[in-house]
Amino acid sequence: MREKITFFIFGNSGAPVKQFIVSKAFLCFLCFLLIAGMTTVGFGAYDYYNLKMASFDTQELESSVGAQHEEIAIQRKQIQTFAGEINILKTKLLALNNFEKRIRMVAGIDNLDEQGGIFGIGGSAPEDIDTGVALTERHNDLIREMHDQVKQLTLASISQEEGFDLLLKHLIDQGNLLARTPAIRPTDGMVTSKFGMRRSPFTGRSEFHKGLDIANRKGTPVFATADGTVIYADAKSFWGNLIVIDHGHGMVTRYAHLNKFLKKSGDTVKRGEKIAEIGNTGRSTGPHLHYEVNLNGTPIDPTKYILN
Structure with a gap:
């Protein structure tokens, strides 16, 4: 149951x-x-x-x-921006290099070795970066490539700076050379005897005149024709009162028959600076300045160095 x-x-x-x-x-x-x-x-x-x-x-x-x-898109954009900035810097450096070459051409200065500098720099422009390629496929290569380009730009900028420094030094040297090259009349007045062969006013014989005679009133200012250093300022036989200025580079000027010295030996002078007054000292027939230009000990026609 x-x-x-x-x-x-x-x-x-x-x-x-x-x-x-x-x-x-x-x-x-x-x-x-x-x-x-x-x-x-x-x-x-x-x-x-x-x-x-x-x-x-x-x-x-x-x-x-x-x-x-989103982060990948931002990084890709940053990489493209960075690459664009690198190319802008390369363009500016190239423009500076071309500017330096033009200056050297105008100044008649030889160009530096062009194998270095920015001429070895290459790489992709921003527009060459394929935005469709995943960042993981190109990220490391792009970073490495841009790092190499930054190093090259740094070296190029250093080379460019050194080039400009050398160019500036050369231009300064050229400027100093120009400043130390006679270029103006030493005084006002009438040229009474030119450079070259002439009949001596004292002996009547033919002789070589090594300078330029400029006649004017006694006391007329005499000016340095270029920058330099006074190496002699004293009386000297038939020269009378004489000032000699060394301009460097083998260039020397002489100012004779002076009445009054305004500079002494050892003084530095600038072009156009008053150094003496016209006189009638030494072997002279009247108040005048005897002016000579010598290059490496050889008399040169002073008129070649008078531009004013």
């Missing part, structure tokens, strides 16, 4: 008692259904949780990937 379980349900006072008779097998079946339902709900909740977590991870990954793409 099958076992049965009886359930009694008591209601309020006076209400009849309800009785339910359930077999053990049915009760076991109900328990099985309850356990199965709870298990199903548990697995469903677990799967729902996993799906939610997977969805959250996916969103986080997508957000991270999006941020990385």
Whole structure:
């Protein structure tokens, strides 16, 4: 005989008692259904949780990937900008190099060795960078290439600076040479005896006149015809009162028959500076200045050095 379980349900006072008779097998079946339902709900909740977590991870990954793409785009833009700036610097250095060459050409100065400097610099222009190529494929190469170009630009700028320094020194030397080259009349007045062969006013014989005689009133100012250093300022036999100025580079000028010295030996003078006054000292027939230009000990026609 099958076992049965009886359930009694008591209601309020006076209400009849309800009785339910359930077999053990049915009760076991109900328990099985309850356990199965709870298990199903548990697995469903677990799967729902996993799906939610997977969805959250996916969103986080997508957000991270999006941020990385944005960072890559920014870095690519920065690389293109940097490459553009490098090319601008190369263009400016090349312009400076060409400017230096033009100055050297005008000044008649030999060009420096052109194998160095900016002529060895190459590389991609900004527009040559393919924006469709992933940054991971070209990032290291681009950074290395730009680093090499920056090094080359640095070396080129140093070379260019040295070139300009040498050019400036040469121009300064040329300027000093020009400043130390006679270029003006030593005094005002009438030329009474030119450079070259003449008849001596004292002996009547033919002689070589090594300078230029300029006659004027006694006391007329005499000027240095170029920058230099006074190496003699004293009386000297037939020269009378004589000033000799050394201009360097083998150039020397003499001013003779002076009345009054305004400079002494050792003084430095500038072109156009008053150094003495016309006189009639030494072997002279009247107030005048005897002016000589000597290059490496050889008399030169002073008129070749009078530009005013």
